Amino acid sequence: MADKYVGKRVKRTEDPRLIKGLAHYVDDIGLPGTLHVAFVRSMYAHARITGIDTSEALKVPGVVAVYTGKDIATKIGPVPCAAALPDLKVPDYRVLATDKVLFVGHPIAAVVATDKYAARDAAEILYPGVELEELPAVVSIIDGVPTTPVIHEHFGDNIAYKLTSGEGDIEAAMKAADRIVKQKMIHQRLAPIAMEPRGVLARYFPGEEELTVWSSTQIPHLLRTQLALMIGIPENKLRVITPEVGGGFGSKLNVYAEEALLGWISMQLGKPVKWIESRRENVAATIHGRAQVGTVEVGIKNDGTITGLRYNVVADLGAYHQLLTPAIPTLTGLMLSGAYKIPAIQMNVTGVFTNKMSTDAYRGAGRPEATYVVERVMDVIARELNLDPIEVRRKNFPKADEFPFHTATGLDYDSGDYEAALKKALDLSGYQKLREEQKKARDNGKLIGIGLSSYVEICALGPSQAMPAGGWESATVRIEPTGKVTVLTGASPHGQGQETSFAQIAADEVGVDLNDVTVIHGDTGIVQYGIGTFGSRATAVGGTAVLIAIHKLKEKAAKIAAHMMQCDASRLSFEAGCYSKQEAAAAAVTGKSEPVVPVGEGPAGALHEVPTPTNGRNKITIQEIALAAHIAKELPPDTEPGLSATYFFEPKNFTFPFGTHICVVEIDKDTGETKIIKYVAVDDCGKVINPLLVDGQVHGGIVQSIGQALYEEVVYDEQGQLVTGELMDYALPRASQMPWFDTDRTETPSPVNPLGVKGVGEAGTIGATPAIVNAVVDALSPYGVKHLDMPVRPEAVWRIIRAPEG
Amino acid sequence: MKQAISINVNGVDYPGEVEPRMLLVHYLRDVLGLTGTHVGCETSICGACTILIDGQAVKSCTMFAVQADGSNVTTIEGLAANGNLHPVQEGFWECHGLQCGYCTPGMIMTSTQIIDRNPDPSREEIRHGLEGNLCRCTGYQHIVEAVEYAAKKASA
Numbered sequence: 001m002a003d004k005y006v007g008k009r010v011k012r013t014e015d016p017r018l019i020k021g022l023a024h025y026v027d028d029i030g031l032p033g034t035l036h037v038a039f040v041r042s043m044y045a046h047a048r049i050t051g052i053d054t055s056e057a058l059k060v061p062g063v064v065a066v067y068t069g070k071d072i073a074t075k076i077g078p079v080p081c082a083a084a085l086p087d088l089k090v091p092d093y094r095v096l097a098t099d100k101v102l103f104v105g106h107p108i109a110a111v112v113a114t115d116k117y118a119a120r121d122a123a124e125i126l127y128p129g130v131e132l133e134e135l136p137a138v139v140s141i142i143d144g145v146p147t148t149p150v151i152h153e154h155f156g157d158n159i160a161y162k163l164t165s166g167e168g169d170i171e172a173a174m175k176a177a178d179r180i181v182k183q184k185m186i187h188q189r190l191a192p193i194a195m196e197p198r199g200v201l202a203r204y205f206p207g208e209e210e211l212t213v214w215s216s217t218q219i220p221h222l223l224r225t226q227l228a229l230m231i232g233i234p235e236n237k238l239r240v241i242t243p244e245v246g247g248g249f250g251s252k253l254n255v256y257a258e259e260a261l262l263g264w265i266s267m268q269l270g271k272p273v274k275w276i277e278s279r280r281e282n283v284a285a286t287i288h289g290r291a292q293v294g295t296v297e298v299g300i301k302n303d304g305t306i307t308g309l310r311y312n313v314v315a316d317l318g319a320y321h322q323l324l325t326p327a328i329p330t331l332t333g334l335m336l337s338g339a340y341k342i343p344a345i346q347m348n349v350t351g352v353f354t355n356k357m358s359t360d361a362y363r364g365a366g367r368p369e370a371t372y373v374v375e376r377v378m379d380v381i382a383r384e385l386n387l388d389p390i391e392v393r394r395k396n397f398p399k400a401d402e403f404p405f406h407t408a409t410g411l412d413y414d415s416g417d418y419e420a421a422l423k424k425a426l427d428l429s430g431y432q433k434l435r436e437e438q439k440k441a442r443d444n445g446k447l448i449g450i451g452l453s454s455y456v457e458i459c460a461l462g463p464s465q466a467m468p469a470g471g472w473e474s475a476t477v478r479i480e481p482t483g484k485v486t487v488l489t490g491a492s493p494h495g496q497g498q499e500t501s502f503a504q505i506a507a508d509e510v511g512v513d514l515n516d517v518t519v520i521h522g523d524t525g526i527v528q529y530g531i532g533t534f535g536s537r538a539t540a541v542g543g544t545a546v547l548i549a550i551h552k553l554k555e556k557a558a559k560i561a562a563h564m565m566q567c568d569a570s571r572l573s574f575e576a577g578c579y580s581k582q583e584a585a586a587a588a589v590t591g592k593s594e595p596v597v598p599v600g601e602g603p604a605g606a607l608h609e610v611p612t613p614t615n616g617r618n619k620i621t622i623q624e625i626a627l628a629a630h631i632a633k634e635l636p637p638d639t640e641p642g643l644s645a646t647y648f649f650e651p652k653n654f655t656f657p658f659g660t661h662i663c664v665v666e667i668d669k670d671t672g673e674t675k676i677i678k679y680v681a682v683d684d685c686g687k688v689i690n691p692l693l694v695d696g697q698v699h700g701g702i703v704q705s706i707g708q709a710l711y712e713e714v715v716y717d718e719q720g721q722l723v724t725g726e727l728m729d730y731a732l733p734r735a736s737q738m739p740w741f742d743t744d745r746t747e748t749p750s751p752v753n754p755l756g757v758k759g760v761g762e763a764g765t766i767g768a769t770p771a772i773v774n775a776v777v778d779a780l781s782p783y784g785v786k787h788l789d790m791p792v793r794p795e796a797v798w799r800i801i802r803a804p805e806g
Numbered sequence: 807m808k809q810a811i812s813i814n815v816n817g818v819d820y821p822g823e824v825e826p827r828m829l830l831v832h833y834l835r836d837v838l839g840l841t842g843t844h845v846g847c848e849t850s851i852c853g854a855c856t857i858l859i860d861g862q863a864v865k866s867c868t869m870f871a872v873q874a875d876g877s878n879v880t881t882i883e884g885l886a887a888n889g890n891l892h893p894v895q896e897g898f899w900e901c902h903g904l905q906c907g908y909c910t911p912g913m914i915m916t917s918t919q920i921i922d923r924n925p926d927p928s929r930e931e932i933r934h935g936l937e938g939n940l941c942r943c944t945g946y947q948h949i950v951e952a953v954e955y956a957a958k959k960a961s962a
Binding site for chain 1: 825827828832835836839840841842843844845846847848849851852854881882883885886891895898899900902904905906907908909910911914929930932933934936937939940941942943944945946947948949950
């Protein structure tokens with residue numbers, strides 16, 4: 001493959017429609033006669049439904065129908081959970097509440113009206129008609145498993161599951177230690193807040209018996225399968241289309257009650273129905289992330305060597321399981337070795353039900369928790385032993401020649417050079433100088449802190465054996481009669497830029513101009529089955545599927561080329577999208593050559609030319625072959641007409657990107673406010689297809705980390721009332737609060753896929769959080785601070801600073 | 807009772823009748839079909855719905871259509887003149903100032919006001935100017951670079 005496009009900062013091909021306001025998100029699609037749905041949702045965290053009177057709502061002009069839990073209880077299947085854990089308790093999660101509401105935002109009724117204002121009016125009018133008997137709520141997990149009341153009475157308690165994971169003799173490892181370091185840590189509840197809220201448009205054609213569902217989702221095919229099962233429509237009569245998707249961050253890696261309900265309502269009424277989530281609904285009833293409270297214990301030798309690590313954790317799952325809810329903490333267990341050699345690791349997790357929205361995969365999904373635990377405790381160890389945090393990390397790194405590296409969490413890290421990334425970050429930040437400056441600043445009464453994090457993450461999810469519903473990804477690549485290249489990918493993006501990055505891969509591999517490639521995704525009526533975009537998997541798994549599909553396609557193209565030029569395929573070379581006859585001797589020496597630079601003026605307009613007889617020609621382009629393959633007059637015997645290939649790529653392992661982030665903060669003594677004054681990130685995501693996109697992923701990920709470290713928290717009060725229910729209360733990072741990021745990379749190719757890529761979508765969110773908190777703790781170390789919980793609010797810091805004054 | 811209004815949007819006069827409670831953003835999107843302006847929060851926090859009214863950046867999700875009666879509105883669809891991208895649009899494309907694209911129309915409209923008011927803004931001034939617009943994807947750095955690019959281009 002020639003690197004004409006791969007590895008270059010190629011501008012995104014999807015951008016023109018987005019910057020002109022001409023793209024189509026779900027709410028931008030209008031179908032004639034569309035009815036609008038509004039939901040009546042619980043304002044209580046826990047209450048028994050004793051009656052619903054819909055009569056007043058039905059009187060509102062424009063209202064067509066009102067549905068309650070009773071109407072649909074037996075007609076739509078439960079919201080699915082794909083996570084399979086031993087002895088997992090799975091509550092019956094109906095799309096509308098039946099006898100009890102279990103969280104603020106729990107849908108009780110759906111109102112259908114001719115316009116959205118009428119639908120919202122009727123929902124407001126309906127609410128007083130809902131008789132609720134309030135019950136005490138289960139809210140906090142800070143002090144362990146809440147025992148009363150029991151949310152799902154038939155389970156007997158609020159424990160959804162208990163699981164122990166890890167390898168090695170943890171008791172012996174702890175005994176072998178010179179000392180044990182212990183730290184409790186809170187990973188607060190976060191809201192993903194994709195800028196486009198969720199939205200669904202459903203249209204049923206009663207004649208054709210076909211249902212089309214447009215949904216803002218990360219997983220069109222998995223959604224189709226699950227909706228077919230829930231609604232009871234044959235899967236081949238259901239088409240899911242994900243138009244433009246305005247961000248996901250894991251929150252749209254799910255199957256939601258509203259998606260099934262809208263499809264079902266459209267089937268009842270025979271009309272298109274639309275629901276667009278309000279931001280208030282989004283904060284209350286779209287999945288949350290994190291929400292773990294755990295204590296880590298680490299056995300250490302006096303030189304800083306780690307002998308073992310144990311993490312006892314309670315995970316707040318919320319009231320129900322969404323698609324992957326119980327599985328998220330297991331990902332934490334997988335990554336507890338971090339970037340270190342730890343002979344014995346054990347995680348004991350207790351997943352508990354609470355009267356809150358479900359937690360599930362939010363960018364990083366279980367790995368940020370692990371990285372935070374490990375990287376935070378490395379600093380606690382350094383403080384305990386009075387060592388530089390860097391020395392403790394270096395002491396426990398596996399060396400570059402120790403890969404593949406087996407961890408006591410059962411993983412085999414594919415490749416890595418942790419020291420190289422650390423060193424690059426230290427050099428880039430001028431670490432030694434920073435420490436000197438910090439000392440001077442302290443002498444002048446300023447509070448400066450330096451924090452770092454050397455993270456490893458797990459990406460390219462993943463081998464199917466380790467995934468709930470398939471870990472492969474698919475691609476179909478066609479060369480159309482006009483020579484245009486069509487790529488169909490199952491990895492439907494939501495901002496990542498796969499239309500560009502996959503086109504880069506295809507253009508280089510086929511040897512055509514980037515503009516001749518179109519990447520199609522997100523329509524189950526067009527694209528072969530796929531898994532979706534999440535877990536930093538799209539390029540490593542989906543991009544590889546594209547690459548190998550092209551290899552398959554070219555095998556056929558070469559046979560046709562050989563036939564057309566009347567020579568043996570072994571005498572052909574392929575370069576710049578063109579097959580050439582080679583002298584036998586030369587071919588034997590060089591083998592199949594790779595395409596090289598520019599093809600911009602590729603013969604795309606070949607359709608209107610009658611193919612010239614190829615006898616005696618020495619060169620033929622792959623685009624000419626595509627035309628010949630469709631006209632099918634000059635094909636070798638027993639060759640299928642057409643030129644397309646499909647490949648389903650099953651990865652043999654995950655990939656393990658890594659890096660070091662260094663953060664410098666200054667704390668305002670008067671206000672307690674933390675300001676990030678320098679941020680250096682060195683990430684290694686393997687081979688890079690498009691550095692521009694990688695930078696964007698890294699920046700965005702770090703900012704979500706900063707949000708977690710300093711600002712964001714979904715707060716429920718002691719009654720389970722959602723306090724941060726709007727963007728007025730839920731503090732998202734703003735441009736003026738963010739620092740400039742100095743980013744760089746090391747490049748350690750992954751041996752897991754032929755592209756050598758690892759994935760980068762979640763690196764920032766995984767690697768950055770501990771670096772920031774470590775910096776804040778470092779800044780406050782003169783006050784004896786050893787740990788602070790997130791988000792580190794100015795008030796908490798201010799109180800620490802003020803405390804000595806009494 | 808419906809009220810008669812006339813709003814000039816992107817250079818075209820649109821006379822019409824609307825319910826007094828209809829939000830301007832819904833009028834633009836649902837009545838005029840200009841769906842480039844997005845709704846992100848309904849509380850004036852996120853800025854996805856930012857448009858220009860008589861040259862001022864305004865959040866159209868918390869303004870009634872009747873309040874815009876008689877004004878000149880520019881939406882994202884009206885920014886590219888004669889098919890040429892506005893320097894801010896160009897900057898967003900060149901500098902990878904967008905990922906999912908949902909906040910982008912609002913970001914771009916706000917950015918045009920930033921460089922209108924200050925043709926040579928510093929990075930701090932750009933960040934200050936973007937305070938009313940939220941982006942969850944980019945981390946803002948590429949957006950700041952996009953505005954810098956646009957400022958240079960516009961004053962060139």
